[in-house]
Amino acid sequence: MRDSERCVLAIDQGTTSTRAIVFTRDGQILAVGQKEHDQILPRAGWVEHDPVQIWDNTREVIGTALGKADRTAGDIAAIGITNQRETTVVWERSTGRPVHNAIVWQDTRTAPLVARLGSDGDGGADRFKDVCGLPLATYFSGPKLRWILDHVEGARERAEAGELLFGTMDSWLVWNLTGGPDGGVHVTDVTNASRTMLMDLRTLTWSEEVARDLGVPLAMLPQIRSSSEVYGHSTRLGAPIAGILGDQQAATFGQACFEPGMSKNTYGTGNFMLLNTGTDIVRSDHGLVTTVCYQLGEQDPVYALEGSIAVTGSLVQWLRDNIGLITDASQIEDLARRVDDNGGCYVVPAFSGLFAPYWKDDARGAIVGLTRYVNRNHIARAALEATAYQTREVMEAMNADSGVEVTELRVDGGMVVNETLMQFQADILGIDVVRPQIVETTALGAAYAAGIAVGFWDGEQAVVDSWTEGRRWTPQLDEVERERLFRQWKKAVRRTFDWVDEDTEAAEPPAAHA
Numbered sequence: 001m002r003d004s005e006r007c008v009l010a011i012d013q014g015t016t017s018t019r020a021i022v023f024t025r026d027g028q029i030l031a032v033g034q035k036e037h038d039q040i041l042p043r044a045g046w047v048e049h050d051p052v053q054i055w056d057n058t059r060e061v062i063g064t065a066l067g068k069a070d071r072t073a074g075d076i077a078a079i080g081i082t083n084q085r086e087t088t089v090v091w092e093r094s095t096g097r098p099v100h101n102a103i104v105w106q107d108t109r110t111a112p113l114v115a116r117l118g119s120d121g122d123g124g125a126d127r128f129k130d131v132c133g134l135p136l137a138t139y140f141s142g143p144k145l146r147w148i149l150d151h152v153e154g155a156r157e158r159a160e161a162g163e164l165l166f167g168t169m170d171s172w173l174v175w176n177l178t179g180g181p182d183g184g185v186h187v188t189d190v191t192n193a194s195r196t197m198l199m200d201l202r203t204l205t206w207s208e209e210v211a212r213d214l215g216v217p218l219a220m221l222p223q224i225r226s227s228s229e230v231y232g233h234s235t236r237l238g239a240p241i242a243g244i245l246g247d248q249q250a251a252t253f254g255q256a257c258f259e260p261g262m263s264k265n266t267y268g269t270g271n272f273m274l275l276n277t278g279t280d281i282v283r284s285d286h287g288l289v290t291t292v293c294y295q296l297g298e299q300d301p302v303y304a305l306e307g308s309i310a311v312t313g314s315l316v317q318w319l320r321d322n323i324g325l326i327t328d329a330s331q332i333e334d335l336a337r338r339v340d341d342n343g344g345c346y347v348v349p350a351f352s353g354l355f356a357p358y359w360k361d362d363a364r365g366a367i368v369g370l371t372r373y374v375n376r377n378h379i380a381r382a383a384l385e386a387t388a389y390q391t392r393e394v395m396e397a398m399n400a401d402s403g404v405e406v407t408e409l410r411v412d413g414g415m416v417v418n419e420t421l422m423q424f425q426a427d428i429l430g431i432d433v434v435r436p437q438i439v440e441t442t443a444l445g446a447a448y449a450a451g452i453a454v455g456f457w458d459g460e461q462a463v464v465d466s467w468t469e470g471r472r473w474t475p476q477l478d479e480v481e482r483e484r485l486f487r488q489w490k491k492a493v494r495r496t497f498d499w500v501d502e503d504t505e506a507a508e509p510p511a512a513h514a
């Protein structure tokens with residue numbers, strides 16, 4: 001086999017779809033396989049995925065990508081995995097059967113549990129923040145796992161007996177890729193573990209104290225490893241699985257944000273801005289979370305501050321699927337372009353409550369500022385603007401927490417094809433917005449983490465060398481108007497607070513069987 005045919009396979013298991021992407025040695029995309037999976041919405045605030053469907057899709061898209069790339073298993077130097085984070089799967093060690101659908105990061109069913117955990121101990125919602133860097137919120141895996149253990153009959157006893165395994169999507173896929181019930185490797189990496197609430201950020205090990213307080217048996221947790229090392233081999237392809245990164249950390253890696261102070265913002269189902277803080281663990285006083293950015297083999301871990309926004313691209317999906325305003329995501333731009341401004345209308349998509357910087361589980365979405373003047377084009381524009389305003393909120397928090405003024409923003413993700421949004425983003429931030437030539441930075445980051453581990457690439461410098469600017473947007477809005485719009489937005493956000501009462505959303509269903 002010629003060396004020029006060697007490649008790295010990245011699997012990007014996202015919230016809406018699973019992608020397999022084949023990368024060449026010079027960091028170019030050779031081929032992509034992609035498949036969407038079902039969004040299971042059993043009741044208001046609940047979001048589930050079928051882990052078996054996602055595993056089936058993963059195998060299918062790997063086949064598609066390799067076929068299109070005209071590469072065989074023997075050409076693959078390494079496999080990198082990147083994934084939607086926090087989404088929680090519990091499965092049987094002996095059969096690989098999940099005991100419940102995966103509970104997705106956006107799901108708010110654990111709101112009562114989270115409130116109870118906050119009032120049970122000292123520190124309220126920040127009870128575990130010193131250990132794990134995260135506020136108590138429905139977003140993270142720990143409460144979701146506890147919910148499964150509480151609601152699936154027999155699950156707790158079986159977990160304590162070592163019969164059930166927990167994992168985020170990375171663990172689920174690696175376990176299946178490496179043989180499942182026949183010797184599958186049960187691991188996660190430091191970035192995914194840092195989203196569970198269960199890992200101590202300083203030691204990078206499971207916190208026995210938090211696991212006890214959350215009621216989670218340690219026996220079911222995966223082994224925590226670095227983001228770049230060989231964890232095992234794919235039973236079908238024979239290639240080493242050598243990189244795992246949560247998708248937002250992978251994008252930070254793929255955007256070559258290796259120096260403290262560098263940041264990126266990914267626009268997908270939600271938005272996630274990460275700021276590299278180097279080997280320092282920076283605690284947030286402004287509603288951000290502290291997380292692991294990456295760890296290469298035995299090197300020191302690099303940490304990040306993160307502003308997580310639950311709903312951005314999924315507001316566009318909602319306008320398409322639930323409201324019928326558009327039939328395709330790209331049409332939102334056609335509508336928004338027909339008007340010069342939002343007509344006084346603001347859409348606050350607090351569908352999963354509000355994440356950063358507010359962390360309010362009890363907020364719900366609102367469209368405010370309506371008059372008879374407002375038409376569908378204004379609503380389309382307001383929906384796009386919502387993403388940009390939310391980004392400014394987390395950027396202000398980031399500047400305040402880190403003391404570093406972000407001077408230009410590297411962007412990626414499915415929404416950054418939207419020129420109207422990108423221009424408005426530069427306008428509302430008052431800084432340049434920069435899109436790289438390869439916007440698949442998530443898969444790229446996972447590919448590099450894996451390729452570096454096996455010596456296919458030489459280290460972070462290979463990523464720096466491959467990063468090329470694709471497009472730049474410069475602010476054009478005057479400052480008075482920028483501040484006026486942002487002030488109105490903040491007023492709109494306040495209208496969504498404190499919406500859910502104890503009896504607003506439906507009661508819990510009966511227990512299922514493990």
Ligand SMILES: Nc1ncnc2c1ncn2[C@@H]1O[C@H](COP(=O)(O)OP(=O)(O)O)[C@@H](O)[C@H]1O
Pocket residue numbers: 014015016017267268269270312313314315316317329330331332333413414415417418
């Ligand atoms: N032209 C567009 N304008 C605005 N939003 C878009 C556009 N195209 C796709 N999107 C949104 O981008 C999101 C998909 O981005 P992607 O990065 O693939 O998501 P994820 O990784 O979260 O699955 C969807 O929520 C979709 O609504």
Ligand SMILES: O=P(O)(O)OC[C@H](O)CO
Pocket residue numbers: 013014015016083084085086105246247248268269270308
């Ligand atoms: O799959 P994405 O791109 O929506 O990312 C989801 C995040 O990892 C959730 O924390």
